[in-house]
Structure formats: C-alpha cells, structure tokens
Amino acid sequence: MAVQIAHAMGAEVTVLSQTLNKKADGLQLGADHYYATSDPETFEKLTGHFDLIINTVSTSINLDAYLRLLAFDGTLVNVGAPAEPLSLRVINLIGHRRSFAGSMIGGIRETQEMLDFCAKHNIVPMIEVISADQIDEAYKRVLASDVKYRFVIDISTM
Secondary structure, X not given: OHHHXXXXXXXXXXXXXXXXXXXXXXXXXXXXXXXXOOOHHHHHHOOOOEEEEEEOOOOOOOHHHHHOOEEEEEEEEEOOOOOOOOOOOOHHHHOOOOEEEXXXXXXXXXXXXXXXXXXXXXXXXXXXXXXXXXXXXXXXXXXXXXXXXXXXXXHHHO
C-alpha cells in the first residue's frame, strides 16, 4: 500500500526487501527501484541516498544500517512493531541530523482522507483470501515467510 500511495503522490519510490522475490510486483505497484537488503552491496550503494524510509516490518532490523542510508536531515519512520526492543547508535542520528520516528494509524479524519485518496487513484491492497479451515496452514506460511502480502479470512466459511 505504501508503494502505491507514495507513487500516486508523485514520490520517487524505492523498495528495500530481503530478497528480489517480489521485485516484479513492486515495480508493477509503482516502485521506481528495488533492492535486496540481503545483498551487502545494497547498503554500500545507497548510503546517504534517502530523505525518508518507512519501515513496515515487525521484526528486528539493524537500525544503524538503515539510518546510514538516510541523507542529511533524513527520517526513518517505523510503522512495524517488533516484539523485541530495537537499538541504535545515536551517532548515526546526530552525525547527519537524521531522525528516527514512529507512527500509528491516524484518527477518523486521516483514515477517511486516505480512503478517499485510494479510491480516487484506484489503490487497493493485494491480498490472498483464505477459508477459515486454512488458518493453521496460513500461520505456518507466515512463519516460513511464504506470504507475499496479507491473508484475509472469508468469514462466510466460519
């Protein structure tokens, strides 16, 4: 969703993902660039490149590596909520006036604005609909990182 929304807003969008498995989808959704974070050259090549990074994952990442990707006055916004604490070296913030922030969903007004924006630009989520009897299998797939987007449970099967 973030890729589609940022693209519709006119931003130059880069996707950073663990692998290149979703590259075709990312580009189709509006990304201009796509890099694998499992490739160490990605972090070397993109050092100081971004004004804004939106971290959507809910697992622990090396914040320092991502902070180094920010340009002067850049901001890393965390919207994922890992269960374990995250740590960072403060020098990676103060050395280039970088910021680390967090954000949750907005209020009713902001949510409605985004729904209206998405409707206007035909932005829809990519989902995989499953039946209630597939929940255990879906959970196993989540643990195995075998999920491209989001599962939606068809409640008519409950």
